[in-house]
């Protein structure tokens with residue numbers, strides 16, 4: 001670089017600030033995905049068994065794929081209404097009503113999957129400087145999204161003890177101070193599988209009502225519930241009137257194995273819908289038309305599929321718990337919901353390093369607990385949405401690893 005070019009660069013960096021053409025501070029401060037970091041460590045390793053991501057190894061059911069093919073063949077390739085096509089909003093209103101009580105089409109909006117629903121919910125109610133509370137360990141998106149908007153997030157950690165992961169309700173209520181703008185709560189929870197009880201939901205709802213705090217309830221795992229014989233986990237929608245400060249986020253990804261389709265929905269007060277339409281317009285404009293058509297079929301005809309999926313997941317969960325309990329040094333319990341085991345094992349005090357070693361040395365792909373916040377350190381997450389032979393192969397790799405490094 002010549003002297004005069006150097007002078008121009010230095011002048012430019014003075015004009016643009018210390019980070020030149022970099023992103024703004026709130027974005028630079030976001031946590032990168034540690035699960036990706038582990039997956040990157042596995043590049044070049046042959047024969048990795050991946051249990052790190054939150055999805056099944058099974059493809060979307062044929063009847064849903066057929067519906068999308070038909071929609072494409074019929075030319076469903078145009079923009080739709082911001083809040084979704086009427087048949088999907090109607091189908092979702094019927095579905096939500098059947099699970100959680102009367103819900104009108106006017107309370108439902110279609111989104112581009114659960115993560116977009118979370119972003120939209122946050123954009124609706126949170127601004128710069130607002131205070132948000134989240135219960136952790138937690139899928140990082142719920143903690144990071146409010147920060148993108150300039151909010152500050154205080155976390156309340158679940159505790160791990162003899163009966164698994166539990167919530168200290170008094171601690172949560174104490175954190176939900178007057179002036180708090182929003183509670184982000186995910187139940188059944190990723191990564192722990194912890195599921196909030198109805199009594200806890202009632203207490204939190206009453207507290208938030210008293211202080212005018214919005215509840216954004218991430219219920220994308222509500223159907224993956226094994227706590228009792230119920231078809232669905234306890235939901236804030238069972239307790240709240242539809243026009244109070246509760247936004248429920250949901251997704252087609254988990255109950256119908258549609259992760260790659262990017263389709264989800266929100267249940268929210270009708271007063272929000274016009275403004276939500278504007279936000280959808282400026283984020284994505286709409287979910288893809290043929291995907292929404294497939295969503296109608298999933299909701300209307302997918303109940304038997306979802307129930308058999310949940311039965312399979314329950315069997316996989318029980319199989320993996322039993323298999324891991326035979327490994328020395330592992331402390332694991334069967335959670336009530338979602339599709340993960342979140343457990344401790346020797347070496348997990350540095351879970352990121354441990355998971356990188358596991359993938360490099362024995363080809364076992366687990367997610368480090370620290371990916372879900374500092375509260376998750378000391379644990380690893382294993383997604384059990386696959387068949388038992390694959391789970392057994394993974395457990396054998398883990399046993400081999402622990403014996404080799406002298407931990408078991």
Ligand SMILES: Cc1ncc(COP(=O)(O)O)c(C=O)c1O
Pocket residue numbers: 054113114115116139186189190218220250251252253259263264
């Ligand atoms: C807790 C939680 N919420 C929301 C999502 C969003 O899923 P999607 O964007 O695929 O609908 C996930 C995905 O893993 C999740 O674990």
